[in-house]
Amino acid sequence: MAGICYRKMTGTPAVPRAERMPLLRPSVLVLIVANLVPILGVVWFRWEVFPLVFLFWFENVIVGVFNVLRMLLAMPQHGLGWAAKLFMIPFFCFHYGMFTFVHGVFVIGLFGGGFRHGAPFPNEHAILQLVIEKHLTWAILGLAISHGFSFAYNYLWLGEFRRAALPVLMQQPYSRVVVLHLAILGGGFLMAALGSPVAGLVLLVLLKIVVDVRAHLRERQKLATLHAAPDQPKASHPA
Numbered sequence: 001m002a003g004i005c006y007r008k009m010t011g012t013p014a015v016p017r018a019e020r021m022p023l024l025r026p027s028v029l030v031l032i033v034a035n036l037v038p039i040l041g042v043v044w045f046r047w048e049v050f051p052l053v054f055l056f057w058f059e060n061v062i063v064g065v066f067n068v069l070r071m072l073l074a075m076p077q078h079g080l081g082w083a084a085k086l087f088m089i090p091f092f093c094f095h096y097g098m099f100t101f102v103h104g105v106f107v108i109g110l111f112g113g114g115f116r117h118g119a120p121f122p123n124e125h126a127i128l129q130l131v132i133e134k135h136l137t138w139a140i141l142g143l144a145i146s147h148g149f150s151f152a153y154n155y156l157w158l159g160e161f162r163r164a165a166l167p168v169l170m171q172q173p174y175s176r177v178v179v180l181h182l183a184i185l186g187g188g189f190l191m192a193a194l195g196s197p198v199a200g201l202v203l204l205v206l207l208k209i210v211v212d213v214r215a216h217l218r219e220r221q222k223l224a225t226l227h228a229a230p231d232q233p234k235a236s237h238p239a
Contacts (some may be wrong), residue, residue: 004140021187025155025217025220027146027149027153028213030149031150031213031216033146034143034145035143035205035208035209036206037142038052041055042201042202044138045134045135046199048196048198049191050111053107053188054111054112054136055106055136055139055178056184057122057125057144058127058136058140059140059143061100062102063147063176064097064100066147066151067096067169067173069170070155070164071085071092071166071169071170072085073161074164074165078098085166088167094161096173103177105121107151108126160220163223168223179211179215180212184207186229
C-alpha cells in the first residue's frame with residue numbers, strides 16, 4: 001500500500017508484475033508447459049536420445065510456418081513493403097526450408113541411424129512414420145499450441161506486427177535454431193555416450209526450456225523496441 005501511495009505522489013508509473021517477473025508472462029508459461037510434455041515421453045514411452053532430438057528438430061518446422069505468417073502480416077513501414085514481401089517470403093521459405101531439411105538429415109543420420117549402409121534417404125513419408133512410431137504427436141501438438149499462442153497473443157493482440165521489420169523477421173529463426181540446437185546436440189551426444197539415462201534426458205529437456213525461454217524473452221524485447229518513435233516511450237507489455 002505504501003508503494004502505491006508513493007507512486008501516486010511521485011507520478012512514477014507502476015511496473016506491470018509480468019514485466020518485473022518475466023517468467024509470469026502468459027506466453028512464457030505456455031511455452032514452459034508445452035516443453036514439459038517431452039518429459040512424459042522420456043518417463044512413459046522410454047524415449048532415448050533420438051526421439052527427443054528429433055522432436056526438437058521438428059519444432060523448427062513449426063517455427064518456420066509461424067514466421068511466414070509473421071512476415072505476411074507485418075505492417076509495411078513504407079510503400080515498397082508489400083512488394084518486398086513478394087520477394088522475401090518465398091526466399092525465406094526456400095532458404096529456411098533447405099536449412100531445416102539439411103539439419104534434419106543430420107539429426108536422423110547421427111542419432112537415428114540414417115547414415116548406416118542401406119538406410120533410406122529421409123523424406124516426408126519417413127518423417128511422418130517416425131512421428132507415429134516414436135509417439136511424438138502430442139508433444140508436437142503441444143509445441144504448435146505454444147507457438148500459436150505466442151503468435152496470437154504477442155504478435156497480433158499486443159501489436160508486434162506493427163513494429164516488425166521483414167529483415168529482422170527473416171533472420172530471427174536462424175539465431176534461435178543455432179543457439180538452441182548447439183546446446184541440444186551437444187547434450188544429445190553426451191546422453192548417447194552415457195546410454196540415454198532418464199535423469200540425463202530430463203536435464204536435457206530442462207536445458208532446452210532455459211534456452212528457449214531466454215530466446216523468447218529476447219525476441220519480445222527486440223520487437224517491443226523496434227521502430228519506436230523518438231518522442232514515444234518504448235512499448236512494454238505484460239506478455
